[in-house]
Amino acid sequence: MRFSKYYVKTLKETPKEAEVISHILMMRAGMIKKLASGIYSYLPLGYKALRKVEKIVREEMDRAGSQEIFMPVLQPAELWKESGRWNVMGPEMVRLKDRHQRDFVLGPTHEEVITDIIRNDISSYKSLPISLYQIQTKVRDERRPRFGLMRCREFLMEDGYSFHANTQCLDKEFENIKAGYSRIFERCGLTFRIVEADSGAIGGSGSQEFHVLAESGEDEIIFCESCNYAANVETAKSEVSNAEPMELKKPFMMHTPNVAKIDDVVNFLKIPANRTVKAMMYKDMVTDEVYMVLIRGDFEVNETKLKNVINTLDVTMLNDEELNNLDLIKGFIGPYGTDLKSKNIKVIVDPSVVSIPNHTAGGNQLDMHYIDVNYGVDYTADIVADIRNVKKGETCSKCGGTLSSARGIECGHIFKLGTKYSEALKATYLDENGISQTMVMGCYGVGVSRTLASSVEQNNDANGIIWPSAIAPFVVDVIPATIKDATQMEVAEEIYNALNAANIDVMIDDRDERTGFKFKDADLIGFPFKVVSGKRANEGIVELKIRRTGETLEVNKVDIVSTIKELMKKY
Ligand code: ATP
Ligand code: MG
Numbered sequence: 001m002r003f004s005k006y007y008v009k010t011l012k013e014t015p016k017e018a019e020v021i022s023h024i025l026m027m028r029a030g031m032i033k034k035l036a037s038g039i040y041s042y043l044p045l046g047y048k049a050l051r052k053v054e055k056i057v058r059e060e061m062d063r064a065g066s067q068e069i070f071m072p073v074l075q076p077a078e079l080w081k082e083s084g085r086w087n088v089m090g091p092e093m094v095r096l097k098d099r100h101q102r103d104f105v106l107g108p109t110h111e112e113v114i115t116d117i118i119r120n121d122i123s124s125y126k127s128l129p130i131s132l133y134q135i136q137t138k139v140r141d142e143r144r145p146r147f148g149l150m151r152c153r154e155f156l157m158e159d160g161y162s163f164h165a166n167t168q169c170l171d172k173e174f175e176n177i178k179a180g181y182s183r184i185f186e187r188c189g190l191t192f193r194i195v196e197a198d199s200g201a202i203g204g205s206g207s208q209e210f211h212v213l214a215e216s217g218e219d220e221i222i223f224c225e226s227c228n229y230a231a232n233v234e235t236a237k238s239e240v241s242n243a244e245p246m247e248l249k250k251p252f253m254m255h256t257p258n259v260a261k262i263d264d265v266v267n268f269l270k271i272p273a274n275r276t277v278k279a280m281m282y283k284d285m286v287t288d289e290v291y292m293v294l295i296r297g298d299f300e301v302n303e304t305k306l307k308n309v310i311n312t313l314d315v316t317m318l319n320d321e322e323l324n325n326l327d328l329i330k331g332f333i334g335p336y337g338t339d340l341k342s343k344n345i346k347v348i349v350d351p352s353v354v355s356i357p358n359h360t361a362g363g364n365q366l367d368m369h370y371i372d373v374n375y376g377v378d379y380t381a382d383i384v385a386d387i388r389n390v391k392k393g394e395t396c397s398k399c400g401g402t403l404s405s406a407r408g409i410e411c412g413h414i415f416k417l418g419t420k421y422s423e424a425l426k427a428t429y430l431d432e433n434g435i436s437q438t439m440v441m442g443c444y445g446v447g448v449s450r451t452l453a454s455s456v457e458q459n460n461d462a463n464g465i466i467w468p469s470a471i472a473p474f475v476v477d478v479i480p481a482t483i484k485d486a487t488q489m490e491v492a493e494e495i496y497n498a499l500n501a502a503n504i505d506v507m508i509d510d511r512d513e514r515t516g517f518k519f520k521d522a523d524l525i526g527f528p529f530k531v532v533s534g535k536r537a538n539e540g541i542v543e544l545k546i547r548r549t550g551e552t553l554e555v556n557k558v559d560i561v562s563t564i565k566e567l568m569k570k571y
Contacts, residue, residue: 001474001506001507001508002507002508002510003477003507003508003509003510003511003518004510004511006044006507007043007044008029008030008043008044008045008525009030010028010029010030010521010524010525011027011028011030012028013028014028015027015028018148019146019147020147020148020150020216020457021216021456021457021460022147022148022149022150022216022453022454022455022456022457022460023147023148023149023150023453025456025460025464025465025524025526026046026148026149026453026456026465027148028464028524029045029464029465029524029525029526030043030045030046030525031043031045031046031049031473032046032148032149036153037145037153038142038145038146038151038152038153038154039145039152039153039154040148040149040152040154044473045473045474045525046473048473048474048505049452049467049471049472049473050156050448050449050452052470052471052472052473053188053448053451053452053455053471054135054156054158054448056184056187056188056470056471057135057158057184057446057448058135058158060180060181060183060184060187061133061158061160061180063180063183064131064176064177064179064180065131065176066131066132066133066160066162066177066180067130067131067132067133068132068133068134068135069132069133069134070134070136071107071110071113071114071117071134071136072107072113073106073107073136073137073139074104074105074106074107075104075105075106075107075110075112075113076102076103076104077095077102077103077104077105079112079113079116079425080093080105080112082112082424082425083111083112083115083421083424083425084424085112088313089108090313090314091141091143092108092140092141092142092143093105093106093108093140093141094106094108094139094140094141106139107138107139108138108139108140109138109157109159109445110134110136110159110161111161111417111421111441111443112421112425114132114161115161115421115422115425115427115441116425118130118163118427118439119422119425119426119427119428122163122427122429122439123428123429123430124429124430125165125429125430125431125432125437127429128163128164128165128169128429128439129162129163129164129165129169129170129173130162130163131160131161131162131163131173131177132160132161132162133158133159133160133161133444134158134159134160135156135157135158135448136156136157136159137154137155137156137157138154138155138156138157138159139153139154140153140155141153147216147218147453148453149449149450149452149453150216150218150409150450150453150454151218151450152449155447155448155449155450156447156448156449157445157446157447157448158445158446158448159443159444159445160177160443160444160445161441161442161443161444162177162441162442162443162444163422163427163439163440163441164439164440164441164442165429165431165437165439165440166440167416167418167440169440170416170418170440170441170442171416173442174414174416174442177414177442177444178194178208178414181210181412181414181444181446182194182210184412184446184451185210185212185411185412185451187470188451188455188468188470188471189455189458189459189468189470189471190212190411190451190454190455190458191212191213191458192210192211192212192213192411193210193211193213193221193223193230193406193408194208194209194210194211194230195208195209195211195221195223195230195231195232195408196208196230196231196232196235196236197209197231197232197234197235197410197413198232198234198235198304198308199415205416205417205418206415206416207413207414207415207416208413208414209232209408209410209412209413209414210410210411210412210413210414210446211232211408211409211410211411212408212409212411212451212454212455212457212458213406213407213408213409213458214407214408214409214454214457214458215407216407216409216457217406217407217408217409217410218407218409218410219232219233219234219407219408219409219410220232220233220405220406220407220408221233221236221405221406221407221408222236222238222390222392222403222404222405223403223404223405223406224396224398224399224401224402224403224404225401225402225403225404226396226399226400226401226402227396227398227399227401229396229398229399229403232408232410233302233389233390233405234302234304234305235304235305236390236403237386237390237397238390238394238395238396238397238403239394239395239396239397239400240296240351240352240388240394240395241395242355242356243274243275243355243356243357243359245357246357246358247357248357248358248372248374248377249358249372249374250372251336251337251370251371251372251373251374251378252370252371252372253337253363253365253368253369253370253371254269254363254368254369254370254371255367255368256268256269256363256367256368256369257367258367259331259367259369260330260331260332261331262276262278262297262298265297265360265369266297269360269369269371271360273296273297273298274296274297274298274356275297275356275358275359275360276296276297276298276359276360276361277294277295277296277297277334277335277353277356277359277360277361277373278294278295278296278297278361278362279292279293279294279333279334279335279361279362280292280293280294280295280301280317281293281317281318281322281323281326281328281333281345282301282306282315282316282317282318283315283316283317283318283322284310284312284314284315285312285313285314285315285316286312286313286314287312289310289344289346290318290322290326290343290344290345290346291310291315291345291346291347291348292333292335292340292345292346292347292348293306293348293350293387294335294347294348294349294350294353294361294381295350295352295353295387295388296350296352296353296356296388297360299350299352299388299389300388300389300391301350301387301388301389302387302388302389302390303315305385305386305387305388305389306348306387309348309383309385309387310348326343326345327343328364329362329364329365329366331362332362332363332364332365332366332367332368332369333362333364334361334362334363334364334369334370334373335347335361335373335378335379336361336364336370336373336378336379337363337364337365337370338364346382346383347379347380347381347382347383348381348382348383348384348385348387349375349381349383349384349385350384350385350386350387350388351384351385351386351388352388353375354375354376354384356375357374358371358372358373358374359372359373359374359375360373361373390403391403391405392404392405409450409454409457410447410450411446411447411450411451411454412444412445412446412447412451413444413445414442414443414444414445415442415443415444416442417440417441417442417443418440418441419438419439419440419441420441421441422438422439422440422441423438427439427441452471455467455468455471459526460526463520463523463524464523464524464525464526465524465525465526466526466528466547466548467526467527467528467547468528468571469528469567469568469571472505472526472527472528473505473525474505474506474507474525474527475504475505475506475527475528475529475564475568476499476504476505476506476507476527476528476529476530476531476564477506477507477508477509477518477522477525477527477529477530477531478492478495478496478499478506478507478508478509478530478531478533479492479508479509479515479518479519479522479530479531479532479533480492480508480509480510480533481515481532481533481534481535482515482534483510483511483512485537487537487538488533488534488537489533490537491533491537491540491542491557492508492531492533492537493508494557495531495533495542495557495560496508498560498561499560499561499564502561502565504561504564504565504568507527509521509522515532515534522547523547526547527547528546528547528548528567528568528571529544529545529546529547529564529567529571530543530544530545530547531543531544531545531555531560532544532545536554540556540557540558541554541555541556541557542554542555542557542560543555544560544563544564544567546567546571547571548571549571
């Protein structure tokens, strides 16, 4: 490709709305263009890189034995009603009507469609297992589209689905796809971590996420410094040491003026925070049911865990008006000394609370606290469940080691779905004995466009992108130092042709611009290698610059192809 003919408009300035480096650099390098919030066009450079990630994904899915299909974006609502997700998906799912006023959705994911295909086609154990995948546009009306390609309303996903006669078979495929996904991220040159994950609205019996490690990651992952335990903070667990046991006392009320926060309670009463319990008031956004959530004073509530415990899609904390209506006083709410039942408030207690003898809790009156309250004696719970947010520095419950934390970008997610969809949609088969059984399912997804952006998050410097060769739109930029110099131009053309013939993606910068200007563009766009045909071109010697290391090698033009082929293995 000739730079002078190529459609690429690089920008000097940082686009205003871009917050993360991948967004900034992909916009500046002229790879993507915004159409609307969370909706992007890919220009030639961006699309070429995207297609390379896609190719790696396709090759590895094929290698894993999965077969490629292509399903529609437009899906009839009936299937979503049948699976029960029509009501569950909320505003993230884009719904529309056709000309006959029939309900449709723009597919955010394809469990329903694939299960519908399989239930109609497969009826015998002899046709199982089967593993299928597609690479296709997904539509999700995200609450907060942001960070360029990271969180879009329209994005490219590889989604795979497998169907099995039993869970052992699913477990095997889960490991097979996990290995395939690992190869995808390795080949894309990414540093990543596989972690235990929350299954969210998709349901099922277990899931793991692939996180590309980057400061800008929206997720926090917790991992053990000593063993292989790693989990998204949404599900991470840790070991909590119990408070010292002591003889249980009777609660009494104490005047605690202006002491509404845990820190104030600790200072005022001169007790450690691990002897206090705080009460948080939450509302189930689906049912409007109200919950008092009790947790040790120095811990935080994890809303994802809370949602799972309540079995709802969304929760929110009560506002001042809602608290007033329930006669609850912010900062002084507690489980003792108020009739929660008559107010229809359910109580959820984190296990960290159960074992604190004689703890402090809100007094349910302004400026009052109760001292020496005991769970199980003075109050009970409707649910005791882990709703605690794990923090780094805590103790690993698997090995006793210390937990660390890092930021991650979720680029892949694999699920053991079990029979959730096959049961709802009646995907059954006849086993060896002719008995009807429900199929067992798995599903797997890689965010192809998000993975591309994640690579930029991990590979950049002050001058621009540093693509790994595997997904670089162009691997080499051939730059004649002076295009008016016939020899320099001739050698550049020769190298350009040789690289093209060797099937290496190469650009020649034939623009009538200064070399420094061309270097700036080359570094911004992120070519892994620049070949400069300059002063020694008449001797057949050119400069080869490695973008990642900044090194410059002098190479004979006849050795360029082999040298670059070798370097591509490393960079
Ligand atoms: P998130 O928690 O980030 O919203 P998710 O759990 O909804 O992700 P899945 O339904 O598991 O995502 O989708 C599979 C993959 O698709 C994700 O691992 C991610 O790489 C990608 N993905 C999901 N949502 C988006 C989005 N809005 N924009 C770009 N990629 C996305
Ligand atoms: Mg999501």
